[in-house]
Each structure stands twice: as structure tokens, then as C-alpha cells.
Amino acid sequence: MTKTTVDESWVRGFHRGPENGPTLVCFPHAGGSASYFTSFSAELRSTLQVLAIQYPGRQDRLRDRCLGSIDELAEESYRALRPLLDRPVAFFGHSMGAMIAFEVATLMRERLDAAPTILFASGRRAPSRFRDESVHLRDDAGLIAELKTLSGTDSRILDDEDVLRMILPSMRSDYRAVESYRYRPGPPLTCPITAVIGEDDGKVNQDEARAWGDHTTGEFRLHVLPGGHFYLAEQRQAVADLVARQLLAPA
Template identity: 35%
Template sequence: MSRPYPVSGDDGAPAKPAQAPGGAAELKKWFPFWKPKPGARLRLFCFPFAGGSASALHRWAEPLGPFVEVLAVQYPGRETRFREPPLKRSSTLVEALGPAMLPLLDRPFAFFGYSLGTAISLALAHWLRRSGAPAPRGMMMAAGLPPKLCRPQGAHTLSDEELIAEIRRLGATPPQVLAHRELMELLLPVVRADFEMMDTLTHSEEAPLCVPMAIWGGREDSQPSPQALETWRDYSTQDCSIQLIPGGHFFLHSAPDALREDVERTLLRWVAP
């Protein structure tokens, strides 16, 4: 029986990538800033935080070494996909994204998720395993609360003014954007949908993954706290490293170089012969 994902040939050479459902247009939709690197040894799929976009993670990850090919995921409803309604359930997102990714698994790959993106990447790794697809070389979880500790916060039910106050508190959005009425009219539905996605996350009873994990958290972050990060060890049977970076929840913005250097060292370890 043929498989829906690329596999190596008998001589060990990578097979030709399978065709994506929808072809090149589908890949461009999910990975609009992807710049193929034929000589790269590993693909890094990046999953944004709530309200985040592919461009933000692409800009941060692109300076990684030449051995890394960056593919930042664009969720529906933002930037290049602003005409699409944002999704409110992680299961819906994974069922749409998973098949689109299969043609890109013809070389070693890893996942990097930030905040909400950690839950998305974990669910996607489980989806790949159920599909019989290749597993990532490793999973990178930054500023993410382990799903079994997630509790509904109800932020998606707030009024517009209250939701803007919550976005301001989190500190990821520049003040000039928060003060721009037209921009906020575009941003609020996306943030509201992402917060609903977070509130409806369910703890999966699936067996732990057989892949290494690297976890990062902010020293001053309370959601997740440094102690809560230890629970990520329950999700893998392999090595799970945990490191703290100065800053709060968005140390991606306050200490981008420190995080990027740690990520690069980790990826080099995972692709070593």
C-alpha cells in the first residue's frame, strides 16, 4: 500500500516529495515566507503564539545557521491569510495543516512552538504518529504551559476594551498598534479566536513521544512558571532539557539572541551524525 508521505529509497536516498493536497499554492498558504535551502540539513517548523503571525517567527528564526531551513506556519485569519476566518479549535487547525506538511517531511525536521504554538506542535506530532508519518528530530517548546495544566481563562469572552487591556498586559503588541483603531479591528477577532483555542485545549491521553524535547521559559513568567515547565517531561520518553531565559512571557522579544543561540546549539545536536 502506498504511503501518503515521502520515504527513503532502498539505497537510502530521500524519495521525491509527495504532492501536497492543493500543490504549491497550499504550501505557499501555510508557509508564505519559506525560502528553500537545498543544502540545509534540517527543516524547522515554527508555530506562533496567540495573535502571532508567521512573519514574526520567520524574522526571528531566519538568522539561524545555513544548515536550517525555516518554515514559519501562517494560521488562518492574519497577514497573508487575513481574508480567511480564524480557527477556534486546535484539532481543526491540525487536521488542515497536517496533510499540507507531509510533502515537506522528506528530510530531517524539528518543531519550534511558542506559547499557544507549543500545544499546536504537540498535537501535530501526535497526528503525524497516528498517520504513520516521520517523527521530528526534536520538539522545542518556548513559553508554553503543558496541556495537562491548562485551565480555561475565559479571555475570549471579554469585551473589546477588556481584551485590549489583556493584550497590553501580555506585552507582545506595540503601544502604537494598540492605539490604532483600524489595526485593532483586524487584530481582535484573531486574538479572540486564538484565546478560545487555548481555552478549549484538552489534555491528550496519548502515549509520550519518542523524541527529545528542549523547553524554555521566562524567569519572571508566571504562566507558565518555571516549576510548571517540569511537567513537559511527561510528554516524551527521551531527553528533556529545561532552560530559563531572563524576562517574562515574551522573552522572544526581550532576549531574542539568547533564545536563538540556544535553539541553534540544540538543533546542531539533533542533526549531528
């Protein structure tokens, strides 16, 4: 961990970045963990300090109670990150993580009159764009089928019954959080928002992604890259380059 007193049960670092470089906080997808961003951190270590949020109920936090709402996840993420938020910090959220990043940014606006330097919203439609989904109500077989469809989980893990028993509770809790989320209209953010999606992602289309622009008074950009919902696995270098360019661009 770097130069912070953040809650290290929630906030993880993988590589030491430049002492005075920008800080990027990454928020994982449903069922995901901080370690998903280890390789992303490695790509950016020469220019940025990359941190990632570790939600409860997975990996080394397996015994911690899962949080079943985006509001709870955002509140606890905000609390853990609070020591960082008095200085420039950017957010990158993928899928569910984009929603949590948005709500943490909203808490910053409400409580600190501040904003992240930029919000990268990856693989997720804008908060105001609703789809009625109920994956969390499916039985275990139905939930596993959804994971296989999205290709976000190693297929070997999905075939390991012991591992499945460990990950399915957090997966179901995360899907419940995502699918029960309802956007509460309020003042827009002031920071730039960049939406990034895979061109073949069935979970978000370009119109839904462009609607992120309605949630800020700052600059909005949309980037569409090859791939599906987990395009980031194949496009990690391209996304890392995109993030670095925007964070290091002259003001």
C-alpha cells in the first residue's frame, strides 16, 4: 500500500507507482475481486498508482458478510477511501463497479463538495438507464449459466464444485445489489466521464452508454472496443493506454 492510511481490508495495491503520480481506484464487477486488476496495475505502474477495492465475501474476505445493495457497497467503499479523497484521485469501475464508482463520486459531491478527476465507466449502462433483470433469483444452475455466457469467470472454476460453493453466495449477493439498484435523480457530477464498452456486449449498448453524459456537467467521451462484456481481458493494454492518456493529459 502507498502513502495512505486507507482501510486495507477494502483497498488493495499491487505495485508501487510514481511517488507523486496520479492515483486510480478500480472497482470490480459482480463476483469480482481486487486481484482482477493486478495485470492492469502492472501495465500502468510506471505512470500511475493503481488501487482496487476488495468487496467482502470473497477471497481473503470470504468470511465477511456480503453487502446486498449498491448503496452499502458505495458507503463502505467511500469510508475506506476517505483518507485519499482530499487529493486528486480517479475512478475506474467495470460493470457493477461502474455503478459503485458513480455512487462514491456522488457521496464525494454531497459530503466534500469534491469529485474524482475523472470517472471511467466500463461495461455498464448509465445509472438512469434501467433494465428489469432477475439473475439473482435463479437457482444455482441458472446463475452459473449466466456466468458462462458472460465469460467473466474461468470455466475451470465453474466446473469445480468446491470453488463454486465458495463463490456463488457473493455472486448472488452482487447480482441482487445490481438488479435492485434504482437511480435517484440529483445534481450531476462535475468531473469528466469516459464510458468504455465492448462492441458485442449484450449488457450495454451504445445508446445506454452515451447516457452517462447526462450525469455530468464535465466532458463526456465514449470508446467502443472489440469484445464482449469482459472485453477488458483482451483489450487491457488499449484500456491502460486510454486511461494513462486521459489522466496525464495537460490541464
